[in-house]
Amino acid sequence: MTYQEVLENARKNLAPRCRVCRECDGRACRGEVPGAGGKGTGAAFIRNVEKLREITLNLDVLYDNRGQDSRASFWGREFAAPVFAAPIGGMAHNYTPAMDEAAWTKAVVDGCADAGVLAFTGDGVNPELLELPLRWMKERGGLGVPTIKPWGMETVLEKVEKAKAADPPAIAMDVDSAGLPFLAAQGGDAGPKSAKALRQMAEAAGRPFIVKGIMTVEGARKALEAGAWGIVVSNHGGRVLDHTPATCEVLPEIAAAMGGKLRLFVDGGVRTGVDAFKMLALGADAVLIGRPLVTAAYGGGAEGVRIYMEKVIAELRDTMKMTGCAVIGDITERKIRR
Ligand SMILES: Cc1cc2nc3c(=O)[nH]c(=O)nc-3n(C[C@H](O)[C@H](O)[C@H](O)COP(=O)(O)O)c2cc1C
Known part of the structure; x- marks a missing residue:
């Protein structure tokens, strides 16, 4: 299967909920939430993509080429690249019945595992959203x-125990889900979390x-004080609050303040x-x-996901080659213009 076929x-398979633009x-x-939109x-979804696109790259091929190594280690495991799947749940709610939650989470x-990386997985009012991916x-x-939603603490702690049974290397909470338009309507009790509650979960x-x-x-400082090992700089793909800045706009200041103290993950507009x-x-x-x-999975199941992830990793290596980076640690602010 080629990426074009995917x-x-x-x-x-995604029409009419997502046009695969x-x-x-x-x-x-x-505005399409539920759906794939912001x-x-x-504006926040659109800005994530636009601001990232505005950053340009410093071409430099005058160096002694020893090849490009995109590997990165987290939690004592080695990955093909520091590129992971963001947690996404709710196929029935957001997309089409061409793929159910079990097929999506397995894909x-x-x-991701077949491409040498890993998937963060989602959660929802329907317990299957957390539990199916735990099985896979x-x-x-x-x-x-x-990645567990910020429910009331009794529910959070029950879900943490379920998650631990799958022996994942880390457990996350998407605290920003407090702003999801449909969660309360579905009967969920997600809301803002105090430092005390976060520490209890950690x-x-x-x-x-x-x-x-x-x-x-x-926010990053509060997460650190509450015992977080890492954060995901994220506005939930623009789905929880209109008119936030783009994630690539706030990332440098958070990295300057917190780099070395917290591991920094980021999402929003990465294609x-x-x-x-x-x-x-x-x-x-x-x-x-x-x-x-989601596009890759609806177009080709696990194979579509592997093909897409391998394409992204190959593009990352090519960009490293053209900017004079041999290893991931060579990718610094000097390699871009903004
Ligand atoms: C349909 C849909 C469902 C999502 N479900 C979850 C979820 O269950 N948990 C979560 O932490 N984030 C969820 N997200 C947010 C993503 O993890 C991620 O932050 C966002 O999609 C990144 O932006 P991008 O889609 O532009 O790459 C969801 C996003 C979408 C579009």
Whole structure:
């Protein structure tokens, strides 16, 4: 299967909820939540893509070429590149019945594992959203990071115990889900979390705890104080608050303040290996990709996910070659212009 075939299949399978645009930039689907779009005017989703596109690269091929090594280590495991799947859940709610939650979560967990990387996985009011991917990641030796929504603490702690049974290397919470337009309507009790509640979750997790949905230095400091090992700089793909800055705009200041104290992941608008390179240059330790993986899975199942991830990793290596980077650590702010 080629990537073009994956896209053609996806266009049929995702219609009318996602148009599989030439560029997945949030314009055609603005305001479509549920759906694939951004909340309100869709400005935050659109800005994630636009601001990342504005950053340019410093071409430099005058060096002694020893090849490009994109590998990166997290939690004592080695990955083909610091590029992971972002947690996405709710196929019935957001997309089409061409793929159910079981097929989607299996495709993304297996496809990422086959490409030498890993998937963060989602959660929802329906317990299947958390539990199905736990089953697949357990089959792959705990290869995945379950991401639990900020429910009331009793529910959170129950879900942490379920997640631990799959033996993942880390557990995350998408704290920004407090702003999801449909969660309350579905009967969920997700809301803002105090430092005390976060610390309780970090302790219950008993392994690296990642707070997803941080957009300010202050938020990053609070996550650190609450015992987080890492954060995901994220605005949930523009789905929780209209008119936030782009993630690539806030990442450098968060990296300057917190680099070395917290591991920094980022998502929002990453579509290619070139985009991943830009985020790494802005200070991220690793990059998460969301919507394009849904397209890949609807177009080709686990194979589609593997093909897409391998394409992104190849693009990242090519960008490293053309900017004079031999290893991921060579990707610094000097390699880009903004
Ligand atoms: C349909 C949909 C469902 C999502 N579900 C979750 C989820 O269950 N948990 C979570 O942490 N983030 C969820 N997200 C947000 C993604 O993890 C990620 O932050 C966002 O998609 C990144 O932006 P991108 O799609 O532009 O790459 C979801 C996003 C979409 C589009």
